Amino acid sequence: MPVTSIRVNFADTDAMGVVYNANYLIWFEVGRTDLIRSWGMPYTEFARRGINVPVAEAGLRYLFPARYDDVVNVETTVAELTPARIKFMYRIVRADDGKLLCEGFTMHGFINAQGRAIAIAKAAPDMYQALLARFKA
Secondary structure, three states: OOEEEEEOOHHHEOOOOEEOOOHHHHHHHHHHHHHHHHOOOOHHHHHHOOEEOOEEEEEEEEOOOOEOOOEEEEEEEEEEEOOOEEEEEEEEEEOOOOOEEEEEEEEEEOEEOOOOEOOHHHHOHHHHHHHHHHHHO
16 A cells, blocks of 8 residues: 655645645545555556546544644555445545544546546456456455
8 A cells, every 4th residue: 555645735724724624635636546556557548548437425524633744644545446436435544643633535437538427347358357366466
């Protein structure tokens, strides 16, 4: 599992000096992108084949705040993979003390360029098999 490190910028914080809640979703995306890239399938390859992978559902649980200049690690795993969808799980951990700050998930569907749901196993069987092999590893 690749771990993505992010340093909290001042612009990421709110008036209380803590990371604004929506920024965790951005960090989820960074972790997800890094994971898929590490599997040899950057999102550009999906797009090149006319496959989009939009977020259909997201859930977050905030435990402790991240603050300006903290370094956080985004730990990303795949919890579910079917021909129709993929579910990612995330843990955001403060690097200096290992404290779990936030955890959550995003569920994504596979759609074509026209926005219609597709089965990736049929649309791009080689990609599906490669994803499946990494998921089961």
